[in-house]
Amino acid sequence: MVPRVIRPKREDGCFFTIPVLYGLINEKRVSSLKLCGAAILIECLIEQGTETIFGFPGGAVLPIYDELYKRSDRIGHVLTAHEQHAGHAADGYARVTGKTGVCLATSGPGATNLVTAIATAYMDSTPTVFITGNVPQTLMGTDSFQEADISGITMPITKHNYMVTDVTKLADTIREAFFIARTGRPGPVLVDIPKDVQIAETEYVPVTGDALIPPLSASHPTMQLRPVGAALERYKLKIEPFAARAVELIQQSERPLIYYGGGVILSGAERQLLELANLVDAPVVSSLMGLGAISEADPRVLGMLGMHGTHAANIAMQRCDLLIAVGVRFSDRALGNAATFAPNAKVLHIDIDRAEINKNVTTTLHLTGDARTVLDLLLPRLEQKTHATWMRQAQSMAEEYLNNDLFEPRKILKTMSEIAPEITVATDVGQHQMWTAQHFPFIRPRQLVTSGGLGTMGFGLGAAMGAAKALGEPVVLATGDGSFRMNLTELSTIAYYQFPVIIVLFNNGTLGMVRQWQTLFFGKRYSQTTLDRGPDFMKLADAYGIGHARVNTVEGFRAAFSEALSLRAPYLIECMLDIDEMVAPMVAPGSPIDSFCLN
Amino acid sequence: MNKNGQNRYTVGVLVSNEPGVLSRVSGLFSRRGFNIESLAVGPTQDQSVSRITIVVLGNDSSIEQLVQQLYKLIVVRKVRVYDPANTVERQLVMIKVAATAAEREGLMRIVEIFKAKVVDVTRESLSLTITGDADKVSAMIELLEDYGITEIVRTGTVALQRGNQIMNSELFDL
Incomplete structure (x- = not known):
């Protein structure tokens, strides 16, 4: 039975199609529908499994909020007091779930209020999609009310961004945006949709499964770093000689140290990381973003590295002879002084982002790829090692706290x-x-x-x-x-x-x-x-x-x-608390990581 | 190598031919602290692909970083740092020189030597075009300065690798 299509005309010229019948329709039987851009956007978000949008309405996103109203059975919305915090909420949502966070704001000030949230998500590589409305294209470039070139503004702080100028390209743009946000090194993607595109109608063809992955961006080099199937076999062949060399470095090392970061969590490589630590028998240190990847209850964990790192972590860094860095970008807050960082160590760097290799620290060897994929290839080649003395030395540097009566x-x-x-x-x-x-x-x-x-x-x-x-x-x-x-x-x-x-x-x-x-x-x-x-x-x-x-x-x-x-x-x-409470230990910025200015 | 220990590199970038591409690429150069000496852009035989040629100062490790950063742009399909020994580089320069009838003959000799072309002559001026690599162009400009240059307009350098080396937009694994 083909569902009956009810198509009342709405005041703003935006047609909507069969919303009252949604839920009754077997979606697979509906090959295509004519929908307005705003409705297509909402359908595409549902396709992507979005459950909640964090956002704030406004003039340039009225059609989207109207469609959201009609589809509130399938997709929720959290109304914040300010767009910036809606952006952070989408970011927080993504950080705890690993799913892509979605944020929606209007044009102009709504969009510019997102800038800090987008930049935050960009620096910490969180998969997020930011959707903004914009003025109709006929008004664009005329300094019209609440107009801002948000795609221009966010170019340096997004993984990629779009301005959709044609409603027929909207659905694929949304699919591509989600794909880019979550694939490779994740990050924020912004899609700016002018109001006329939200109102214009076109055929909407629902897709599922593989069809959700846009072919062009899927073949982009930065998207290939967590390969599957035949691509994984090709990747294995290419990485083979480098993996063998990595094994050699690990076998030769007497004082190995593992340094892990947010990349491990983003990739879901925690189990592999722990297995690596156990096989290599190495102490481990974490970046701020890596905390929790290995439980701090594990005696191998020396704590956080860097400006406010632990004594044990910072000193071990300067004494190790091999640094195995997994999913880290060697931030200046972790390095102290790049020139004196890990002076005795060869550096084996595993990261999904080729641009992080040799950026802040020169590496001896790098394996570019998703942390889990690379570790899965590496682990079966490693033999069990023991470094009992080194482990003991590294652990013995942990600081002790004096007990006092202060509320600290x-x-x-x-x-x-x-x-x-x-x-x-x-x-x-x-x-x-x-x-x-x-x-x-x-x-x-x-x-x-x-x-x-x-x-x-x-x-x-x-x-x-x-x-x-x-x-x-x-x-x-x-x-x-x-x-x-x-x-x-x-x-x-x-x-x-x-x-x-x-x-x-x-x-x-x-x-x-x-x-x-x-x-x-x-x-x-x-x-x-x-x-x-x-x-x-x-x-x-x-x-x-x-x-x-x-x-x-x-x-x-x-x-x-x-x-x-x-x-x-x-x-x-x-x-x-007391106004003079300090964070200790501390290494002054730009100083060697083991020279503490505050203990 | 210049006084800051930097070399000149010519980098070819194949990008999707879509709005905003040039600003994505040039923006990346400025925010990563690279100075663009020249930039030329135009469509290729494939209408969906444009080719940008950029001359930039740096050293081997900064250029490696630049190439990797360029690859992170979704619009970038291929990047190549050209080997100067195996690359032909050209730029086109149009120069207007203040030249009286008496000076014209001397000027024409320079035009001939550098295989430049005269494109416009008036009583007071001579306009010419020259194509060549950066060195040839600067050599000619130096000579013309004696006559009084009133205008210079130049395209950025474009470059083509010699022989069978082809830069196509086929994507490849990093």
């Missing part, structure tokens, strides 16, 4: 992990971020959601709500008073949707990380960093109807945190 960040984080060791933790940027990275033991991948590359203050609350939406369970937001003031407008969003975000606010009354640098490098001249101006965070939480507690003892924190967990509702815990 480390104790907050330890308490949190005792109560909820598996909980997902999002952060903002600053001291609290480093304290979280150092003192909360991450035991699983995707447990930490943090803006590593761009270092975006204000990332956290949006990201936490994206994570909470995706997981449907409590998520911690560790934040500072400086960062939190940048995004607290979203308290209304978490309150409205009752997202179980537990905000742990490290309130030291200052922009702590900047103050720390002013203390160490600028003669204690605290220029514009003291936050002696409120608000009263308890009254603020109250205004939004969010549960809250102000604590200044570990016991107080333990009680508040336990209560928040049991409520499974938004909650704000304000932890009152």
Whole structure:
């Protein structure tokens, strides 16, 4: 039976087809439909398995929001207070699930508000698709109301972007955008859709399976790095001599060290990484983005490397004779000083992005490809090694903490992990971020959601709500008073949707990380960093109807945190800290990674 | 090699022929800190593909980084750094020289030696075109300066590899 098509004419000239019959129709039997661009977009998002869009409406996306309204049975929407945080929410959603996050905003200011979120996703390689409306093409280039060249603006901060000028190309553009966002080294893709394209009609042909992959971009070199089938066989042949040489390097090494990053998590190579560590019998260190790829309960883990890395990690780096770097990009915050970095080591670099090879650190040998694919090829060739002395040496460098009576960040984080060791933790940027990275033991991948590359203050609350939406369970937001003031407008969003975000606010009354640098490098001249101006965070939480507690003892924190967990509702815990708390250890920027300026 | 220890490289880039491509490619050069000395772009025998030829200063490792960054652009289909010994390079320059009738003869001799072409003559000026590699063009410009150059307009360098080496847009594995 061919379904009857009801096609009323709408005021704005946008036809819609059979929305009232959706759900009754066996989609496979419908070979094609005539739909407007906005409806095609929504159908394509459903094709891609998108469950939730984070966004904010406006004039240039009205047709899209109208179609969204009609298809609310198949696709959800979270309305934020500001587009930036919708972008961070899509990013957070992608980080905890590995699925592609989707964000929607209007033209002009709606689109430019996304810029920070896009750049954040770009620096940390999160698969995200940003959709913006734009003014009709007849008005484009005339400085019309809410017009901005968002594809031009986001060119340097997207993996790729599009402006769709023809409705017949819309469906394939959306499919290609998703493919590019999630394939190879993931990243944000922006699709800008002028309003006339949203309204124009064309045939929509639903596709599934392989047809969702656009042929041209699929053959692009940067997309071939997680090959399957025949392509995998060709890849194996090509990488064979290099893999053999890698095995040789590993066998010859006496003090191997494994350094892993976000690439391991993006590729899902955690099991392979652990197997590598066990076979090579090496200590392991992590980048900020890699935390959790190997459980920190594992004795091989020396902790995070870099400016605020552990003694053990930084010193092991300078002593190792082979550095096996997996899914890392050798950020300057991890390297300290590139010229003195790992001076005794040969470097074996495994990364999916060929441009990361030899960019910041010269490698001895590189294997370009997806971490899981490369490790799967490498592992069967390795023999079990033992480096007992080296392991002992590396582990013996771990720092010890003195116990005192102060209410300090480390104790907050330890308490949190005792109560909820598996909980997902999002952060903002600053001291609290480093304290979280150092003192909360991450035991699983995707447990930490943090803006590593761009270092975006204000990332956290949006990201936490994206994570909470995706997981449907409590998520911690560790934040500072400086960062939190940048995004607290979203308290209304978490309150409205009752997202179980537990905000742990490290309130030291200052922009702590900047103050720390002013203390160490600028003669204690605290220029514009003291936050002696409120608000009263308890009254603020109250205004939004969010549960809250102000604590200044570990016991107080333990009680508040336990209560928040049991409520499974938004909650704000304000932890009152000393203004002079510092992040230690610390290596001054540009210094060798083992020369600590703060212990 | 120039005074900063940088060499001149000629890089060919095959890209999809679509709007915004040039700005994607040139934007990448500027944000990664490369100075473009010249840039020439035009369609190829395949209408869906354009070829960009860029002359850029750098060293071997910075050029390697540049090539890898170019490959990350979805519109880029192939990149090649040309080997100067096996490449023919040309640029086209149009020059207007202030020249009286008396000076014209001397000028014509230069035109002849450099195999340039006169494209316009008036009482006060002589316009000519020259094609050649960068060295030949600069040599001629130097000589013409004595007469007073009033205008120069030049295309960027374009380059073709010698013999059987063909740069096609077939994608290949990295």
